[in-house]
């Protein structure tokens with residue numbers, strides 16, 4: 125196939141290869157499990173977001189199969205035409221109840237939920253105040269909204285307030301937005317202080333709880349519950365793709381806000397709704413969160429065990445406070461080399477470099493789940509130690 129017009133893309137890839145930043149996709153050949161087969165090799169899997177092991181939970185599988193039998197494999201339409209099924213409505217009610225809010229709306233992904241919502245609720249007269257490490261889907265939503273974007277240094281409440289003072293007399297609406305748990309560092313946002321600022325300066329407060337739902341708060345209700353800020357956060361986003369084990373994203377807010385999103389959020393209007401199996405799986409997952417609280421206890425017990433092991437070995441785990449624990453290496457190439465050698469030795473922990481994290485902060489990222497055994501985690505620590513010593517990372 126002639127590709128003259130696209131040669132520049134091949135050139136870009138060559139540059140990545142030269143810099144040793146080219147990454148092949150790893151292929152998962154089994155279920156998403158704590159020990160799984162990738163690229164023909166069995167490895168201890170520290171790279172999934174499958175916090176509670178729900179991707180393979182029998183109740184979720186059964187719900188999916190039953191939904192296929194009863195409702196088929198696809199919804200056949202966008203939500204606003206013919207693609208709103210009873211299962212979608214049931215899921216949204218379940219989520220609203222779980223999060224203790226008036227209403228919720230489900231999107232095809234957490235990415236679509238963030239991007240679609242920020243774009244829909246703001247316009248070019250408005251201003252967004254955003255943590256510098258917020259997720260890419262928030263950043264894209266901000267850009268699509270055409271609002272002015274003011275970025276504050278990571279978790280810096282004082283800097284955030286300074287921006288709010290500077291723009292105090294500015295017209296337009298203000299949106300203060302943050303991740304609840306930050307996906308690359310595993311630290312928790314200073315929500316109580318940010319919520320106070322939002323109240324003091326008249327901002328809409330929005331939180332992206334992708335990594336905290338199913339992880340923090342009672343039964344995994346997220347950071348709003350963790351900090352007991354119910355009723356003080358205007359918009360909460362969550363994902364069905366991580367702890368919930370399926371696929372999708374959701375927005376929680378007032379009934380009117382959700383109704384507005386039905387009319388204006390572009391992914392809701394212009395992209396087909398979930399297959400019934402995904403909605404049914406997610407409904408079953410919220411039941412499991414209520415019925416099997418020991419999963420979250422096991423997640424945190426494993427997190428504590430693994431983090432202590434890493435600290436004892438002398439790894440730099442940054443500011444992590446959650447099951448996401450980065451092992452910070454520094455430059456991009458050595459971080460990727462660390463990841464490659466770990467994989468060969470039997471541990472899958474993805475290397476992450478620029479532009480996903482800032483220059484000089486390259487790392488491998490580890491995420492433990494509720495379903496890892498302590499033997500598996502001990503073995504992972506041994507392998508991490510051996511490879512890191514060889515590469516002089518510790």
Ligand SMILES: *Cc1c(COP(=O)(O)O)cnc(C)c1O
Pocket residue numbers: 233234235236238259261303305307332334335363364365366371372373
């Ligand atoms: C993963 C993630 C998303 C996107 O969720 P998906 O359902 O995978 O699209 C959004 N925000 C944050 C903070 C995330 O980590």
